[in-house]
Amino acid sequence: MKGLSEKLGARIRYFRMVARMSQGELANASQLTNGYLSDVERGKVNISITNLNQIAEALGVQLSVLLDCDTDMDKEKTLISIHERLKKMPDDGLLALERIILMMAQQCDSED
Structure with missing residues (x-):
C-alpha cells in the first residue's frame, strides 16, 4: 500500500x-x-x-x-479527458452537448 x-x-x-x-x-x-x-x-x-x-x-x-x-484517479483522468475534448469543440457543439446533459440530468432526477 x-x-x-x-x-x-x-x-x-x-x-x-x-x-x-x-x-x-x-x-x-x-x-x-x-x-x-x-x-x-x-x-x-x-x-x-x-x-x-x-x-x-x-x-x-x-x-x-x-x-x-x-480521489479516484480514474474519474479524475476521465474528467480531464472530457475537459480537453470540450475545449476543442465549436460553440454550437458545446451548446448542443449542454442541452443533452441537462436532459440526462432531468431524467436521472425523475428516476430518483
Whole structure:
C-alpha cells in the first residue's frame, strides 16, 4: 500500500503530465530544484505546505486538489479527458452537448 508521500507525488506527476510540463519546467515554475521535485514525485521526501502550494500554482490547480489523495484517479483522468475534448469543440457543439446533459440530468432526477 502506498504511503501518503507516494500518493501525493503520484498526483503531482499526473497533473504535471496533464499540463504537458517536464519536471524541469515545473521545478523552474515553482522555484524548486529539479532533484527536489523528482524526490517529491517519487515520495522520497516530505514536502512543506509552502512548496506544495508553489507546485499547485505552477500547475494551475487548487492546493486542495493536490491534497485529495483519496480521489479516484480514474474519474479524475476521465474528467480531464472530457475537459480537453470540450475545449476543442465549436460553440454550437458545446451548446448542443449542454442541452443533452441537462436532459440526462432531468431524467436521472425523475428516476430518483
